[in-house]
Every structure is written in C-alpha cells, then in structure tokens.
Amino acid sequence: MEVELSTLFLLLVVAFTAGTVDAIAGGGGLLTVPALMASGMTPAQALATNKLQASFGSLSATVFFWRRGLLSLKPMLLTLLCTFVGSALGTLLVQRVDTSMMQWLLPLMLIAISIYFMVSPRMSDVDGERRMSSRAFAFCIGAGCGFYDGFFGPGVGSFYALGFISLAGMGLRRATAHTKLLNFTSNVASLVFFTLGGQVVWMVGLVMAVGQFAGGRVGAKLVFTKGAALVKPLLITLSLTLSAKLLWDLW
Template sequence: MEIDSLLAISLVLVAFLAGAIDAIAGGGGLLTVPALMAAGLSPAQALATNKLQASFGSFSAVFFFWRRGLLQLPALWPLVAITFLGSVLGTLLVQRIDPGFLAWLLPVLLIAMAVYFTFSPRMSDQDVAPRLTGYGFAFGVALPLGFYDGFFGPGVGSFYALGFIALAGMGLRKATAHTKLLNFSSNVASLIFFALGGQVVWTIGLLMALGQFAGGRVGAKLVFSKGAALVKPLLVTLSLVLSGKLIWDLWS
C-alpha cells in the first residue's frame, strides 16, 4: 500500500500521541484505529495493524519501567504467559463471531470504573496488602483480560489497572508499569494470529511504530515522574471518553 508523505507524517504523529496516552492510562486506540480506517484500511486491517504499532509503544514503556525497577520480570513470566494465552484464544474467537454485543456492556463498566478511580481512597502511589495473588490473580484477572484484549480490546488498559490496584494492592505508578507489561503480551499474541490471517498492513504499521515507540517512552517518563497526580485524572478522563465514544457509536 502506497502512502504520501503528508499521510505518513500524520500517522506517525497520531501514533506518538497514542503511545504517550497508552503508557499513562491506556486508550490510545481511540486515536489510531480511526486514523488507520481514514487512511483506507478495512476494519479488520485497522485492528490488526493497530496491534502491530501498539506493540512497539507498549514495549517501549515496559523497557523504561523495567530499567527503573518497577518490574521484576523473572517473577512475572507466568502472568505474561497466561495473558498471552488468553489473548490468543480471544483473537481466534473474534475471527469467528461478532463481538458487537460487548458494545452495550462496556460503557456501563467504564463509567463504573471512572467513579471508582475518582473516589477510591486507595488511588495513590502507595502499595497495600493484596487481595489476590499468584495464580489466583493470573487466572482470575490476567487470563480473562488477555482474552478480552484479543477479542475486542477497548478499555483494556483501564481494566488491567483496576485489577492491579483493587486486587493486587499496587499503587498507581507500579500498577501502570504492570499494565503495560500485560498489554504488551496480549498485543503480541493478537498480532501473531492477525498476521497469520493476512490482515496486517506492514508498511503502515511499522511506520507508525516509530511514533509509538517514542510516545511510549515519553508517557512512561511522565508516569515515573508524576505518578498518581497524572495517572488518576487521565484514567478517569479516558474511561469517560471511551464510554462516550461507544455510546455515540451505538446511537449512530
């Protein structure tokens, strides 16, 4: 697929902004998927290509958080593997059935999360005692959310963050780091099976990956330096914006 220089620059800039937003609170797909469709990709190609470029942004954020000591990777491989498995199952299923029914449920869940993020006294950078650990968290949270990300996807960053904060007892900064790790795992799993289905437009995806990688690093730096003061309002805002978009799409 050929693209002119103006479109190429526009897609890279959109990817940069989306990468920064994703690293902080999730929701970058609100920008990139419509941009990909506006560039002439089909819905299936847009979703598949979005997974390609988003993988670079989430990897950039994960690498930054790991270098800053917020991720202990050897202990997290089981969680990553289970998330990967969930995403594979979701990606395989979405190519066989219509996920449209989720559009009715998601706005309600996202608004409820925005309320929780706004009023919960636990929304800080301080860790507390976890309610769910080990394989309980892996199979109760990581597996279904990995499946959801492969199957549908919108708002998954907020769902991951909610799980790490409400159930794993993490502070916002640490929860965001772990969210990006699982997000990277589910992105890669979904990308592999979209690619096997021939849906990925590699030229556009790799071009946008440049912006995503840079944006992911900028967003991760902001999370590390600002913490809850930045993450909390953006989580609330993105949850409400995404729910509003979904409701608008339903009415339209």
C-alpha cells in the same frame, strides 16, 4: 495497500500522541484505530495494524519502567503466560463471532471503573494489601483481560490497572508499569494471529511504530516523575471519553 507520504506523516504524529497517552493511562487506540480506518483500511486491517504499532509503544514503556525498578518480571511469568494464551484465544474467536454485545456492555463497565477510580482511597502511589494470590490473579486478570484484549480491546488498560490496584495491592505508579507489561504481551499474541490471517499492513504499521516507541518512552517518563497526580485524572478522563464515544457510535 498504497498510502501517500503525507498520510504516513500524519499517522506517525498520531502514533506518537497515542503512545504517550497509552503509556500513562491507556486508550491510545481511540486515536490510532479511527486514523487507520480513515487512511482506507478495512476494520480487520486497522485492528491488526494497530496491534503492530501499539506493540512498540508498550514495549518502550515496559523497558523504561523495568530499568527504573518498577517491574519484577519473575513473579509475573505465570500471569504473562495466561495473558498471552487468553489474547490468542480472543483473537481467534473475534474473527468468527459478532461483537455487538460488547459495544453495549463495555461503556457501562468503563463508567463503573471511572467511578471506582474517583472514589477509591487506594488510588495513590502507595502499595496496599494484596487481596488475591498470584496464581489466582494470573488466571482471572491475566487470562481474562488478555482474552478481552484479543477479542475486542478498548479500555483494556483500565481493566489491567483496576486489577493490579484492587487485587494485587499495587500503587498507581507500579500498577501502570505492570499494565504496560501485560499490554505488550497481549498485543504480541494478538499480532501473531492477525499476521497469520494476512491482515497486517506492514509499511504503515512500522512507520507508526517509530512514533509509538518514542511516545511510549515520553509517557512512561511522565508516569515515573508525576505518579498518581497525573495518572488518576487521565485514567478517569479516558475511561469516560471511551464510554462516551462508544455510546455515541451506537446511537
């Protein structure tokens, strides 16, 4: 697939913006997937190439958070494994079934999550009480959200964050850091199987990866310095925006 230089530059700018937003509250795919499809890609190519470039943004944010001491990798190993397997299974399944049901269900789920984020007293940078064991969390949130990310994807950052806050007892800053780690894991798993299917447009994806990597670092730094004061309103706004977009597309 041939892409003009001006189009590549625009995609690079979109990737930087999406990487910044995604590191803070998720939802970067709202910008990148439509941009990729507007460049002339098929839906499958757009989804696959989006996973490639998004992996660099989530990697950049994850490394930043890890270096700042917000991530503990060893306790997350089982969750990472479950997330990888779930995402791989979801990616394999989405190439064989119709996802139209998810287009109706997802907006309702995101609206419910937005309401929880608005009213919950747990939405702060202070850690709370853990309500689910690490093993149960790995199989329920890791595998479940990983499967959803591979199968459909929009809003998965909100689902990860909700799990870490409401079930793992994390404050919003730490929840965001761990969300990016799982985002990276599910992105890589999905990318592997999209690559095997020959759907990735590598030149475009790698150019956008540069923007994503830089944007991911900028967004992660904002989360580290601003915390819940920045993340909470963006999570709510992006969840509602994604809901409105999906409902508009259906209508």
